[in-house]
Amino acid sequence: MSTAAAVPFSRENLESILKRRFFFAPAFEIYGGVSGLYDFGPPGCALQANIVDVWRKHFILEEDMLEVDCTMLTPHEVLKTSGHVDKFADWMCRDLKTGEIFRADHLVEEVLEARLKGDREARGLAAEVVEEDEDKKKRKKKVKEIKAIRLPDEEAKEYEIILAKIDGFSGPELGQLMIKYKIGNPATNGPLEQPKEFNLMFETAIGPSGQLKGYLRPETAQGQFLNFNKLLDFNNEKMPFASASIGKSFRNEISPRSGLLRVREFLMAEIEHYVDPNDKSHKSFDDFKDVKLNFLPRDIQEAGKTEPITTTVGEAVSSKMVDNETLGYFLARIYLFLTKIGVDPTRLRFRQHMSNEMAHYxxxxxxxxxxxxxxxxxxxxxxxxxxxxxxxxSARTKEKLVVREPLPEPKKVTRLEVEIDKRKFGPKFKKNAPLVENWLTGRTECELEDLAKELDEKLSISAKISGFEEPVEIGQDLIKIEEKTHVEHVREYTPNVIEPSFGIGRILYAIFEHTFWARPGSESRCVLSLPPLVAPTKVLLVPLSTNDRLSPITKKVSKILRSHQIPFKIDDSSASIGKRYARNDELGTPFGVTIDFDSVDDGSVTLRERDSTKQVRGAIDDVVLAIKNITYNGVSWEDGTKNLVPFESKGDDE
Amino acid sequence: MSTAAAVPFSRENLESILKRRFFFAPAFEIYGGVSGLYDFGPPGCALQANIVDVWRKHFILEEDMLEVDCTMLTPHEVLKTSGHVDKFADWMCRDLKTGEIFRADHLVEEVLEARLKGDREARGLAAEVVEEDEDKKKRKKKVKEIKAIRLPDEEAKEYEIILAKIDGFSGPELGQLMIKYKIGNPATNGPLEQPKEFNLMFETAIGPSGQLKGYLRPETAQGQFLNFNKLLDFNNEKMPFASASIGKSFRNEISPRSGLLRVREFLMAEIEHYVDPNDKSHKSFDDFKDVKLNFLPRDIQEAGKTEPITTTVGEAVSSKMVDNETLGYFLARIYLFLTKIGVDPTRLRFRQHMSNEMAHYxxxxxxxxxxxxxxxxxxxxxxxxxxxxxxxxSARTKEKLVVREPLPEPKKVTRLEVEIDKRKFGPKFKKNAPLVENWLTGRTECELEDLAKELDEKLSISAKISGFEEPVEIGQDLIKIEEKTHVEHVREYTPNVIEPSFGIGRILYAIFEHTFWARPGSESRCVLSLPPLVAPTKVLLVPLSTNDRLSPITKKVSKILRSHQIPFKIDDSSASIGKRYARNDELGTPFGVTIDFDSVDDGSVTLRERDSTKQVRGAIDDVVLAIKNITYNGVSWEDGTKNLVPFESKGDDE
Structure with a gap:
C-alpha cells in the first residue's frame, strides 16, 4: 500500500463500493428506510463475524474471561438504579409550528458554522479548502442558503470559541446560546422551544398488562454486573477476573447521521474486569509494557493542543499519566487488537476524557x-x-455484591478507620447514604491520612463521589477518622471495574477508510486491503476459461479449500481475469487462485496477492498451505511463499 | 451411555446442576427476575456459541448461503404488510377485579384437567401415574385445591375431547367453552372477560417525535425478504440460492413458562431458500435421499395416532408425503445437524402441521x-x-421482488393464460387484488388446466390463497383462462421460499435433557454427555497434586492446548481428582488430562474420557492430537486413541 497516497481518498467512491458490494445498506430501504438503522449484507456480515471472532480469541480465550449472554430487554428498575433513566439523554429542541425536532448541540454548531462562513464570504476571504463530508452537506441543506453577512468582529470570535468546546455545554447553556444569538429553525427562522432532555433509551412494555416498563439496553454492562455473584462463584472466588459480552445495544438517537458511526442499533463487545481497589496491578502487564501508543492526556487538551505524546505503556503508567497497570494493560491490548484487524496505527490515538464529558459513572x-x-x-x-x-x-436490592477474602490467619490490624454517626448520616444523605458510605470505606490508608488531616483542619471533607455532580461535604458531626485495632479473619470489599467497551460498527467503518485505496493510474480500480485474517472471503478461485477441461481441477481445489475451512468463492463467469480480480479487490479478497491449462497437465496453480498483484506458482497443496499460513498464522507474504516460484502475469491482470 | 437407563431421569437434578454451574439463570435475579427472560452464564454461552458455529459451517459454508445481519427494530409498516400486526397474537382473558391476566387456551386446559382429576378421585379411581412436570405443578397452584367432584359422564367425555384438540380453538371458541363450562379465575372463581387478542410483539417508538411506531422483530425472516433484490444481485442473479441470519427475536408471551422453552427473547437461526415455483428440485438431494427419518404426516394425526412412519427422505418425497425435494433435502440436513450436536435421534420426529395450526403465511x-x-x-x-x-x-412498496430469467433464445409459446378483467377485479378484491392476481399468475400449466375446467363447469373457481382464511371465489366475470401464443425473451417470476427456522434456546434445552444422566450406583454423580464438538470446554487439565514440581509441565501442556485453540480449564485446587472430574462431568467437559510425577520424568500424561471414564496414557503431543481428532474431526474414541496405552486408574476416580 505504499502507493496508496498517489490517489486522494474519496469517501464518495468508498461509499459507492460498500453499497454496490452490499457490505451494508439502509435497513427497510424498499420502505424508504429508517434513519440510523442499517443491515449488513454478506461481506459486511462476514467481516463483522471475523472481527468478533478475533476479538473473542484476543481477549476472552487469551485471558479466560467469563463470557455471558444477557437479555436486551431490561426492566425500568435496573436502569433507574444504574442512572440511565435519569442521565442517558441528549438535549432536543422542538419547532412547535412544523413539528421538526433538532438536537440542540448539533443545531447551535451548524448555525454558527454557517454564519461564520457567511461572514468570511462577506469579508471577501477565500472559502476554506475543507473537504466537506457528504453528510454535512446534506445537513447544511437544512440551513437556508448561506448569506454573506458580516458579523461584528467580537461576535465572530465568540462563535469560534463556542464551536471549539461545543461538546461541553449543558442543555440550559445551549438554550442560553440560542437566545443570545437568536438561533431558530435554520430552514424557516421560526422560533424553537428551549432544549429539553430526551432519554435515548427505547421504551417498551413487558408482559400483557403493560405495567412492567422496560427498555432496550443501552450497553451490555448492566447484565454483567447483576450476575457478579454468580460469576465470582463460577470463578471459584478467585480475583481479579473479567466477564465479557458481545451483543446488540440500542440508542434512540435524535437525528442519526454519519452512516455507521451514529446508529440506533449496534453491536458492542464489552469487558468488565473486576479488580481489588487497593491493587490495580495486572499479572501480564510486563509482557506489554513496551508497546508504544499515542496518548492525548487531559492536560494537553486543556492547553488547547492536539499533538499526542508517543511513549510506552510502561512509561505512561510509571509517570501516572495512565492511572494504573490494569488500565495501561488494556490500552496496549486494545492497540494490538485494532492494528491486527486493519486499523492504521498512525490514525489511532488514546484520548483521555475531560472531566466534564465523562459518563455519569x-x-x-x-x-x-x-x-x-x-x-x-x-x-x-x-x-x-x-x-x-x-x-x-447492591444498595437498591440489598444483595451484597462483594468479594470476601479469607485472611491466611487472623490478623491484628491497626489502621485509620472511618466511624460514621449513623443517626445523623442516614437522614442527611437519605437514599445516597450507601454511596457515600461505600466511598468512605473504600479509601486507601494514604487517602484516609489526607482525609483525616482535612477533617481536622477544615472540620469537614469535600469528597468527589461518582454519581454526584457536586463534591459532597461531610462534616465532623457525621464522621470521625481514627486509628483502631481489630482482629480480622476476612477482608470484604466491593471490586472496582475497568471496562474496555468496543463499538464494533464504528471500528468496522474506520477499517474501511483505513484500508481503502485506488490503484494509481486507474482510479476506478479500488481496493479494500483488509487483513486476510478478517477478510470476508479469503480466496477467489478463477478458472482461466469456461472450458470444460478446467472443471475437474476447479472442483479439486474447491474440495481442498473447503476441507481446510478456508472461505472462498468461485468466479467461473466469462468476464476477463482482470475484471474478476477487480471485483474481488473491492470485496477485500486477499488471494486469487488461477486455474489454467497448465494446471490440468501438472497440477500447479497461480496465487495472486491482492495489494501488490504479485503472482507466484506452485502445487495446489503448497499454495493452500501458503494461504493458510498467511491468513491464520500471521506469516508474511514473503515468508509464506518462499517455496513458490514467481510468476509473470500474462497481461490479463494489471 | 448404555448404562444411562439405570437411573431414571430427574428434571429437578438437571435443573439444579444447570443453575449451579451457571449454564443459565433467570435474568435480573437480584431484582426478583422477569419471567421469560434468561441470561446465559459462561458454559451456556460457550455451548450456544459452539452450536451456532456448527450451524454456520453445516448450512451456510457448506452451501454458500448469503448471511445477513438485519436490525431488530422494525417499523410498523413492514410488520403490518407481513401480517404480524394483525395475526401474531394469542388470546388472553382479564380478571377485572384482581387485574390478573390468563392465556385463554392454557386456562381452559388447566381448569378442565383439574376437574377431570377431581372426577377421577370422586369415582375412586387411582390417580394416574403421570410424572407431572414442576412447571405444571406450579401452575396448578393457581387452580384452587382440586375437589373430588364427580362430573356427569357425558361432560367428562366432552372434556377429554376438548383437551385432545386444545391447540386448535380460536379465541371466540375458547370464550364459548368458558361460558358453557363456567370457567372463571381458578383461584377465586371470579368472572373473567371474554378472550381478547393480545399482539405478541414488543412495541416501541423510533426517534424523538414518538410518531414512528416500531416493534422488535418476531422473526429474522422479514429483514431477509426486504433485501431480496440486493441478495439476488450479490449472487449474480443465479437461482436457486439462500440467505441466512442468526440473531435475537422477541415474543411478548402472556405468561411464559417451561424455562428456556417459552421465553420472551430468544436466539434464532433462519434460512430463506429461494426457489423457482416450477422447479423445487435440489441439486444435492441425491446425496441425502437415503437418510431415514421419523415422519408424522397430517393424515396419521387426523386419525388420532402418534406412531411415526420411519422411512428415507427419498421415499417420503417420491410418495408425495413430503411435497418436494428441497423440503426433503432440508429435513435430512436438519436431522444431521441436530444429531451432530447431541440430539438423541430416537427422540426426534418430523411432524407435519395440521392445516388449522399453520402460521398465516x-x-x-x-x-x-x-x-x-x-x-x-x-x-x-x-x-x-x-x-x-x-x-x-412488493405489492405494498411497488418495488418488484422477482427473478428475471433471460431465455436462451426468443420463444414462441402457446399456453393457458389467465386474463383478468381489471375494471372489475380491482374493485372486487381491493387491497388484496395483487395477492389474488399473483396467485393466479403463479399457477402451473397443469393447475391451469384444472382451473379452466372448474371455471367452465362451475362458472367460478374456488382458490385457497395464503393470506386468506377462506377460499376465494373468482367468477367468470372476472377472469378467463385461455390458450395464447407469445414470443418471449425473459421469464419473470416471484420465487417461493422454503424456510428452515431454528430456535436455538429450545434445541439447547433439549440437548441438556438428551445428554444428562447419573452414574449408576452413585446417583449424585451426574454427567452431561455433550458431544466434544459443542462442549463448552474440551479439556480439564488436572495436576495430581499442588506440588511445585508439576507446575512446569502443567504450563507446557497449557501452552500446547492454547496453540491448538482447544478450549480448556485448569483445576489445580486441592480437591481430590475424583471431585474435580465430577465437577467437570456436570459441565460436560469430555476430556481430562492428568499430570502426575511420572509426567515430570517421561513427559507422558493420562487422558480420561468422560462418559466411559476410560483412561489411556501417552506423550503430550499424541494425547493432544487424539483430543483434536476426536473433537473436531469426528474420529471415534477407539480410533483416536489406538496409539495410546490403556491406563489403570489408581482408584481416585470412579
Whole structure:
C-alpha cells in the first residue's frame, strides 16, 4: 500500500463500493428506510463475524474471561438504579409550528458554522479548502442558503470559541446560546422551544398488562454486573477476573447521521474486569509494557493542543499519566487488537476524557479514537467505572455484591478507620447514604491520612463521589477518622471495574477508510486491503476459461479449500481475469487462485496477492498451505511463499 | 451411555446442576427476575456459541448461503404488510377485579384437567401415574385445591375431547367453552372477560417525535425478504440460492413458562431458500435421499395416532408425503445437524402441521420436534412460505421482488393464460387484488388446466390463497383462462421460499435433557454427555497434586492446548481428582488430562474420557492430537486413541 497516497481518498467512491458490494445498506430501504438503522449484507456480515471472532480469541480465550449472554430487554428498575433513566439523554429542541425536532448541540454548531462562513464570504476571504463530508452537506441543506453577512468582529470570535468546546455545554447553556444569538429553525427562522432532555433509551412494555416498563439496553454492562455473584462463584472466588459480552445495544438517537458511526442499533463487545481497589496491578502487564501508543492526556487538551505524546505503556503508567497497570494493560491490548484487524496505527490515538464529558459513572476514561474523514471518532472506551455500579445495585436490592477474602490467619490490624454517626448520616444523605458510605470505606490508608488531616483542619471533607455532580461535604458531626485495632479473619470489599467497551460498527467503518485505496493510474480500480485474517472471503478461485477441461481441477481445489475451512468463492463467469480480480479487490479478497491449462497437465496453480498483484506458482497443496499460513498464522507474504516460484502475469491482470 | 437407563431421569437434578454451574439463570435475579427472560452464564454461552458455529459451517459454508445481519427494530409498516400486526397474537382473558391476566387456551386446559382429576378421585379411581412436570405443578397452584367432584359422564367425555384438540380453538371458541363450562379465575372463581387478542410483539417508538411506531422483530425472516433484490444481485442473479441470519427475536408471551422453552427473547437461526415455483428440485438431494427419518404426516394425526412412519427422505418425497425435494433435502440436513450436536435421534420426529395450526403465511410446514420431559417440543420449523412475503412487500412498496430469467433464445409459446378483467377485479378484491392476481399468475400449466375446467363447469373457481382464511371465489366475470401464443425473451417470476427456522434456546434445552444422566450406583454423580464438538470446554487439565514440581509441565501442556485453540480449564485446587472430574462431568467437559510425577520424568500424561471414564496414557503431543481428532474431526474414541496405552486408574476416580 505504499502507493496508496498517489490517489486522494474519496469517501464518495468508498461509499459507492460498500453499497454496490452490499457490505451494508439502509435497513427497510424498499420502505424508504429508517434513519440510523442499517443491515449488513454478506461481506459486511462476514467481516463483522471475523472481527468478533478475533476479538473473542484476543481477549476472552487469551485471558479466560467469563463470557455471558444477557437479555436486551431490561426492566425500568435496573436502569433507574444504574442512572440511565435519569442521565442517558441528549438535549432536543422542538419547532412547535412544523413539528421538526433538532438536537440542540448539533443545531447551535451548524448555525454558527454557517454564519461564520457567511461572514468570511462577506469579508471577501477565500472559502476554506475543507473537504466537506457528504453528510454535512446534506445537513447544511437544512440551513437556508448561506448569506454573506458580516458579523461584528467580537461576535465572530465568540462563535469560534463556542464551536471549539461545543461538546461541553449543558442543555440550559445551549438554550442560553440560542437566545443570545437568536438561533431558530435554520430552514424557516421560526422560533424553537428551549432544549429539553430526551432519554435515548427505547421504551417498551413487558408482559400483557403493560405495567412492567422496560427498555432496550443501552450497553451490555448492566447484565454483567447483576450476575457478579454468580460469576465470582463460577470463578471459584478467585480475583481479579473479567466477564465479557458481545451483543446488540440500542440508542434512540435524535437525528442519526454519519452512516455507521451514529446508529440506533449496534453491536458492542464489552469487558468488565473486576479488580481489588487497593491493587490495580495486572499479572501480564510486563509482557506489554513496551508497546508504544499515542496518548492525548487531559492536560494537553486543556492547553488547547492536539499533538499526542508517543511513549510506552510502561512509561505512561510509571509517570501516572495512565492511572494504573490494569488500565495501561488494556490500552496496549486494545492497540494490538485494532492494528491486527486493519486499523492504521498512525490514525489511532488514546484520548483521555475531560472531566466534564465523562459518563455519569466513570472515574477515569481513555478512548481509542480512530481518524476518519468525519474526524477523530471514539471507537473503544476504556473506563474505570470504580465501584459505582456494584454499589448502587447492591444498595437498591440489598444483595451484597462483594468479594470476601479469607485472611491466611487472623490478623491484628491497626489502621485509620472511618466511624460514621449513623443517626445523623442516614437522614442527611437519605437514599445516597450507601454511596457515600461505600466511598468512605473504600479509601486507601494514604487517602484516609489526607482525609483525616482535612477533617481536622477544615472540620469537614469535600469528597468527589461518582454519581454526584457536586463534591459532597461531610462534616465532623457525621464522621470521625481514627486509628483502631481489630482482629480480622476476612477482608470484604466491593471490586472496582475497568471496562474496555468496543463499538464494533464504528471500528468496522474506520477499517474501511483505513484500508481503502485506488490503484494509481486507474482510479476506478479500488481496493479494500483488509487483513486476510478478517477478510470476508479469503480466496477467489478463477478458472482461466469456461472450458470444460478446467472443471475437474476447479472442483479439486474447491474440495481442498473447503476441507481446510478456508472461505472462498468461485468466479467461473466469462468476464476477463482482470475484471474478476477487480471485483474481488473491492470485496477485500486477499488471494486469487488461477486455474489454467497448465494446471490440468501438472497440477500447479497461480496465487495472486491482492495489494501488490504479485503472482507466484506452485502445487495446489503448497499454495493452500501458503494461504493458510498467511491468513491464520500471521506469516508474511514473503515468508509464506518462499517455496513458490514467481510468476509473470500474462497481461490479463494489471 | 448404555448404562444411562439405570437411573431414571430427574428434571429437578438437571435443573439444579444447570443453575449451579451457571449454564443459565433467570435474568435480573437480584431484582426478583422477569419471567421469560434468561441470561446465559459462561458454559451456556460457550455451548450456544459452539452450536451456532456448527450451524454456520453445516448450512451456510457448506452451501454458500448469503448471511445477513438485519436490525431488530422494525417499523410498523413492514410488520403490518407481513401480517404480524394483525395475526401474531394469542388470546388472553382479564380478571377485572384482581387485574390478573390468563392465556385463554392454557386456562381452559388447566381448569378442565383439574376437574377431570377431581372426577377421577370422586369415582375412586387411582390417580394416574403421570410424572407431572414442576412447571405444571406450579401452575396448578393457581387452580384452587382440586375437589373430588364427580362430573356427569357425558361432560367428562366432552372434556377429554376438548383437551385432545386444545391447540386448535380460536379465541371466540375458547370464550364459548368458558361460558358453557363456567370457567372463571381458578383461584377465586371470579368472572373473567371474554378472550381478547393480545399482539405478541414488543412495541416501541423510533426517534424523538414518538410518531414512528416500531416493534422488535418476531422473526429474522422479514429483514431477509426486504433485501431480496440486493441478495439476488450479490449472487449474480443465479437461482436457486439462500440467505441466512442468526440473531435475537422477541415474543411478548402472556405468561411464559417451561424455562428456556417459552421465553420472551430468544436466539434464532433462519434460512430463506429461494426457489423457482416450477422447479423445487435440489441439486444435492441425491446425496441425502437415503437418510431415514421419523415422519408424522397430517393424515396419521387426523386419525388420532402418534406412531411415526420411519422411512428415507427419498421415499417420503417420491410418495408425495413430503411435497418436494428441497423440503426433503432440508429435513435430512436438519436431522444431521441436530444429531451432530447431541440430539438423541430416537427422540426426534418430523411432524407435519395440521392445516388449522399453520402460521398465516405457510403453505406447508414440517416441524422437527424433540422429546423432553415437557413432551414433544417444536424446535425447528421447516415451512414453505410460498411467494407470500415477497408478494405482499412488493405489492405494498411497488418495488418488484422477482427473478428475471433471460431465455436462451426468443420463444414462441402457446399456453393457458389467465386474463383478468381489471375494471372489475380491482374493485372486487381491493387491497388484496395483487395477492389474488399473483396467485393466479403463479399457477402451473397443469393447475391451469384444472382451473379452466372448474371455471367452465362451475362458472367460478374456488382458490385457497395464503393470506386468506377462506377460499376465494373468482367468477367468470372476472377472469378467463385461455390458450395464447407469445414470443418471449425473459421469464419473470416471484420465487417461493422454503424456510428452515431454528430456535436455538429450545434445541439447547433439549440437548441438556438428551445428554444428562447419573452414574449408576452413585446417583449424585451426574454427567452431561455433550458431544466434544459443542462442549463448552474440551479439556480439564488436572495436576495430581499442588506440588511445585508439576507446575512446569502443567504450563507446557497449557501452552500446547492454547496453540491448538482447544478450549480448556485448569483445576489445580486441592480437591481430590475424583471431585474435580465430577465437577467437570456436570459441565460436560469430555476430556481430562492428568499430570502426575511420572509426567515430570517421561513427559507422558493420562487422558480420561468422560462418559466411559476410560483412561489411556501417552506423550503430550499424541494425547493432544487424539483430543483434536476426536473433537473436531469426528474420529471415534477407539480410533483416536489406538496409539495410546490403556491406563489403570489408581482408584481416585470412579
Amino acid at each position: 466513570a472515574q477515569d476514561c481513555w478512548d481509542a479514537e480512530l481518524h476518519t474523514s468525519y474526524g477523530w471518532i471514539e471507537c473503544v472506551g476504556c473506563a474505570d467505572r470504580s465501584a459505582y455500579d456494584l454499589t448502587v445495585h | 405457510a403453505q406447508d410446514c414440517w416441524d422437527a420436534e424433540l422429546h423432553t420431559s415437557y413432551g414433544w417440543i417444536e424446535c425447528v420449523g421447516c415451512a414453505d412460505r410460498s411467494a407470500y412475503d415477497l408478494t405482499v412487500h
